[in-house]
Amino acid sequence: xxxxxxxxxxxxxxxxxxxxxxxxxxxxxxxxxxxxxxxxxxxxxxxxxxxxxxxxxxxxxxxxxxxxxxxxxxxxxxxxxxxxxxxxxxxxxxxxxxxxxxxxxxxxxxxxxxxxxxxxxxxxxxxxxxxxxxxxxxxxxxxxxxxxxxxxxxxx
Amino acid sequence: xxxxxxxxxxxxxxxxxxxxxxxxxxxxxxxxxxxxxxxxxxxxxxxxxxxxxxxxxxxxxxxxxxxxxxxxxxxxxxxxxxxxxxxxxxxxxxxxxxxxxxxxxxxxxxxxxxxxxxxxxxxxxxxxxxxxxxxxxxxxxxxxxxxxxxxxxxxxxxxxxxxxxxxxxxxxxxxxxxxxxxxxxxxxxxxxxxxxxxxxxxxxxxxxxxxxxxxxxxxxxxxxxxxxxxxxxxxxxxxxxxxxxxxxxxxxxxxxxxxxxxxxxxxxxxxxxxxxxxxxxxxxxxxxxxxxxxxx
Numbered sequence: 001x002x003x004x005x006x007x008x009x010x011x012x013x014x015x016x017x018x019x020x021x022x023x024x025x026x027x028x029x030x031x032x033x034x035x036x037x038x039x040x041x042x043x044x045x046x047x048x049x050x051x052x053x054x055x056x057x058x059x060x061x062x063x064x065x066x067x068x069x070x071x072x073x074x075x076x077x078x079x080x081x082x083x084x085x086x087x088x089x090x091x092x093x094x095x096x097x098x099x100x101x102x103x104x105x106x107x108x109x110x111x112x113x114x115x116x117x118x119x120x121x122x123x124x125x126x127x128x129x130x131x132x133x134x135x136x137x138x139x140x141x142x143x144x145x146x147x148x149x150x151x152x153x154x155x156x
Numbered sequence: 157x158x159x160x161x162x163x164x165x166x167x168x169x170x171x172x173x174x175x176x177x178x179x180x181x182x183x184x185x186x187x188x189x190x191x192x193x194x195x196x197x198x199x200x201x202x203x204x205x206x207x208x209x210x211x212x213x214x215x216x217x218x219x220x221x222x223x224x225x226x227x228x229x230x231x232x233x234x235x236x237x238x239x240x241x242x243x244x245x246x247x248x249x250x251x252x253x254x255x256x257x258x259x260x261x262x263x264x265x266x267x268x269x270x271x272x273x274x275x276x277x278x279x280x281x282x283x284x285x286x287x288x289x290x291x292x293x294x295x296x297x298x299x300x301x302x303x304x305x306x307x308x309x310x311x312x313x314x315x316x317x318x319x320x321x322x323x324x325x326x327x328x329x330x331x332x333x334x335x336x337x338x339x340x341x342x343x344x345x346x347x348x349x350x351x352x353x354x355x356x357x358x359x360x361x362x363x364x365x366x367x368x369x370x371x372x373x374x375x376x377x378x379x380x381x382x383x384x385x386x387x388x389x390x391x392x393x394x395x396x397x398x399x400x401x402x403x404x405x406x407x408x409x410x411x412x413x414x415x416x417x418x419x420x421x422x423x424x425x426x427x428x429x430x431x432x433x434x435x436x437x438x439x440x441x442x443x444x445x446x447x448x449x450x451x452x
Contacts, residue, residue, distance in 0.1 A: 002210060002211050003215065003323065003324060004178065004210075004213065004216065004217040004218060004219065004324060005216050005217060005218045006174075006219040006223060006322065006324035006328070007324045007328045007331070008328070009223050010223070010226060010325050010327075010328025010329065011331060013226065013227055014288075014329055014332045015332060017230045017233075017234060017284050017288060018277070018280060018281050018284045020234055020238075021234065021280040021283055022276065024238055024241060025234065025237045025238055025241045025280065025283070026241075026260070026279060026280040027241075028241035028244045029237075029240065029241050029244050029256060029257065029260050030264070030279075032244035032245060032246050032253075032257075035246035036246040036247075039246055
């Protein structure tokens with residue numbers, strides 16, 4: 001065990017190795033590690049953001065769905081109301097029309113009855129006159145008693 | 157393999173000898189295996205053939221095996237990490253990138269846990285320290301005779317394959333860290349602040365020689381303990397591997413027992429080598445953190 005210039009050679013070698021390591025080995029590896037660390041952190045942050053956005057979107061979708069349901073319910077209610085109204089109107093119209101037609105039929109029946117009664121009266125009057133004529137033919141002069149006959153006709 | 161050596165002592169000595177290249181002074185007497193003596197006419201650059209020659213080469217010699225293995229392992233680490241760094245994507249990591257990211261994040265966590273200031277140097281420094289020391293320690297798990305045996309086939313007389321059992325290597329690391337500590341202490345606190353930290357605590361100012369002595373010892377102890385802890389652990393571990401390997405030279409039963417022991421010690425050593433690398437790294441971070449902090 002004796003000291004010699006190996007000591008110096010070793011120191012020089014050591015310094016060279018450290019310099020090389022510091023210049024060409026450590027920085028690239030540390031860079032890669034740092035970059036990866038950053039990428040992973042970014043990725044995690046992005047994932048968090050995505051999750052948050054997903055939550056927001058889900059919330060929004062829920063809101064929209066609820067609105068749509070409410071709207072649909074409103075539309076349906078309105079439509080039902082309107083339908084009921086239309087039915088009611090139709091009922092009213094039908095009723096009125098029925099009443100109108102009933103009235104018209106009644107009027108027409110009354111008219112017919114009147115006409116029939118009129119013609120019946122005339123026929124009865126004519127029969128009465130004819131009967132009276134037959135009775136009076138012999139005693140009554142048609143010309144002299146015409147006014148009397150007309151009066152009788154009117155009374156019948 | 158131990159049987160190839162004259163004695164167990166020689167086997168151990170052989171395994172603890174670095175492949176040292178340096179200059180032997182003129183007039184140095186070289187003894188070879190056969191007892192022949194060669195007197196060098198002039199100073200000669202050569203590979204030491206034994207521990208005495210390595211010592212005679214003085215400071216300006218270099219342990220070729222330590223340098224080769226440490227540089228090779230360091231390059232191995234840098235090659236794979238650079239490869240991963242080049243291909244690093246922020247997308248889905250696979251294979252090598254996964255592994256590298258796992259280690260980088262582990263180191264980053266350790267640095268963030270112990271270092272409370274901003275300094276782009278510390279984390280790469282910790283990564284380099286941890287992996288390089290780990291890989292150097294890892295060589296300890298290779299059976300002690302494999303690489304030296306292959307080397308001796310190729311005519312290389314010594315080969316110590318675990319660089320962290322060479323104090324030159326561990327001190328090279330710890331002294332570099334120590335200079336960084338000094339640099340950042342002065343840079344962050346100013347020369348005056350650093351001196352005040354050494355001289356004006358823990359006792360009142362008028363006792364500054366005592367403070368200086370205490371804090372100075374504390375300061376110097378940092379690199380020494382850092383280097384010796386790693387060296388001591390790895391050297392001791394290696395020594396035990398060598399002692400176990402001695403059993404393979406005995407009879408069959410002893411060899412089998414040695415094999416079981418080696419396996420058990422290697423399993424235990426997986427913990428040791430990782431732990432030592434981790435301790436070295438953590439203390440490096442802590443020392444640098446102390447250098448950045450106003451009070452400790």
